[in-house]
Amino acid sequence: MKIVVHDTASAMLDLLQRPLEExxxxxxxxxxxxxxxMSVMGAVDLVQMHQQGSGFRLDREDxxxxxxxxxxxxxxVWNRVEDSLTSAWQRISGAVPGIQHAETVxxxxxxxxxxxxxxxxxxxxxxxxGGIPGxxxxxxxxxxxxxxxxxxxxxHELHHNVRYANVVxxxxxxTVGEQVVAEGLAEAFVRELAGEQAMGPWSQAxxxxxxxxxxxxxxxxxxxxGMQNLPAYVYxxxxxxxxxxxxxxxxxxxxxxxxxxxxDAHLAASGMSAAQSTALSAREVLVNAGVVTSM
Numbered sequence: 001m002k003i004v005v006h007d008t009a010s011a012m013l014d015l016l017q018r019p020l021e022e023x024x025x026x027x028x029x030x031x032x033x034x035x036x037x038m039s040v041m042g043a044v045d046l047v048q049m050h051q052q053g054s055g056f057r058l059d060r061e062d063x064x065x066x067x068x069x070x071x072x073x074x075x076x077v078w079n080r081v082e083d084s085l086t087s088a089w090q091r092i093s094g095a096v097p098g099i100q101h102a103e104t105v106x107x108x109x110x111x112x113x114x115x116x117x118x119x120x121x122x123x124x125x126x127x128x129x130g131g132i133p134g135x136x137x138x139x140x141x142x143x144x145x146x147x148x149x150x151x152x153x154x155x156h157e158l159h160h161n162v163r164y165a166n167v168v169x170x171x172x173x174x175t176v177g178e179q180v181v182a183e184g185l186a187e188a189f190v191r192e193l194a195g196e197q198a199m200g201p202w203s204q205a206x207x208x209x210x211x212x213x214x215x216x217x218x219x220x221x222x223x224x225x226g227m228q229n230l231p232a233y234v235y236x237x238x239x240x241x242x243x244x245x246x247x248x249x250x251x252x253x254x255x256x257x258x259x260x261x262x263x264d265a266h267l268a269a270s271g272m273s274a275a276q277s278t279a280l281s282a283r284e285v286l287v288n289a290g291v292v293t294s295m
Contacts, residue, residue: 001089005082005107006033009073012111016065023058033106037134054119054127054139056111064114071142072111077150081109081138084151084193088158091193095275100165102134107154109138118239122252124201126150130157131182133165152190152198159186159278166279171227176255177291179234180218181282184259188267188274202256211257214250218258219291221248265289 008030015026024047031046038044051058056065085107093099112119112126119127119139125146130136136157140146163182187203206214221233232240234255237247266288267274277285286292 001093001101002104003082003085003089003107004033004104005078005085005109006030007078008109009069009078012069013066016069020059020061027058027110030110031108031137034108034135034137037102037106037132040132050110054112054116054123056113065111068111068114068142072140072147075142075147077140077142077147078109080151081107081154084155085136085158088155088189088193089162091189091275092159092162092278095273096278099162099279101162102165105134105136105158105161107136107138109140109150112139112141114141118242122201122239124149126153126200128153128157130160131164131169133161136161149198149200152194153200155193156186156190156200159189159274163278167281173225174227174230175222175282176218176224176230176233177222177286178282179230180222180255180259181262181285182259183234183256184261184263185274185277185285187256187260188263189278192274200256202253203260204257205253206251206257210251211261214254215258215261217248217250218255219262222286222291262286262289262291265291 011030015023015030018026027050028047031050034046114120119125120141125143126138126140126149128136128138136154138150138154138157140150160182163185169178184203187199190198190200218233224230224233228245231243231245232248232250236250236252236254238252240247263274263285266277266285269288283292287294
């Protein structure tokens with residue numbers, strides 16, 4: 001696998017020197033390495049996704065952006081991401097020799113919006129998307145936490161990236177079980193690589209009775225299918241409503257916490273590692289965890 005972490009620091013610094021009307025096209029160029037891999041999803045406007053999501057604003061000047069980018073560059077964020085991805089791939093490829101993977105994985109890191117609560121509050125300043133083989137899209141606003149953990153987020157996304165080069169993901173048939181198992185495996189993988197302190201806020205958002213209630217609701221919906229029905233089960237009601245999807249009565253990131261509990265039960269029962277489990281079907285993990293009784 002060839003991992004290419006693109007120099008988006010220089011490109012974003014250049015973008016911020018341009019007039020506002022030129023910035024969307026400059027961002028399109030920054031995001032262009034993701035277009036090829038993401039074409040499997042059909043026509044996707046990456047600039048529109050950025051604007052509708054947690055990305056930095058293109059329609060206004062903001063003096064915070066330049067200083068944020070310089071802080072990220074001074075902290076060696078891009079090198080940290082590359083080092084973490086290299087270690088992650090060595091761990092997976094060593095655990096599962098011959099596992100399928102994209103020949104090249106393009107990694108694009110962009111600045112987030114400091115005023116977006118989903119990014120800065122729920123996600124502690126960093127998040128990513130890596131489920132399409134060959135593409136990893138990272139976003140962050142620099143804080144002490146995000147600067148420390150952005151490399152671990154990249155490793156989480158690489159686990160997804162390799163998983164979905166082996167496991168079929170169909171938006172019409174994907175289930176809650178697949179989504180929460182994938183998130184639990186990716187967080188357990190980060191823990192294997194760098195310890196519990198490296199894990200994201202997503203899988204650690206719930207504890208105690210609140211986690212117990214969420215686990216019961218998520219596992220009761222384990223066979224709910226269709227991408228449009230999954231956000232509330234995985235991300236919680238607030239994010240689902242932000243995405244225009246119906247709530248189901250779950251707190252933020254319920255699926256991550258429930259998924260990690262499921263995966264931990266699978267790991268204990270099977271004796272496998274999260275790296276070794278990268279390409280397992282969700283059903284096998286759910287059976288090992290005792291969530292379902294048969295394949």
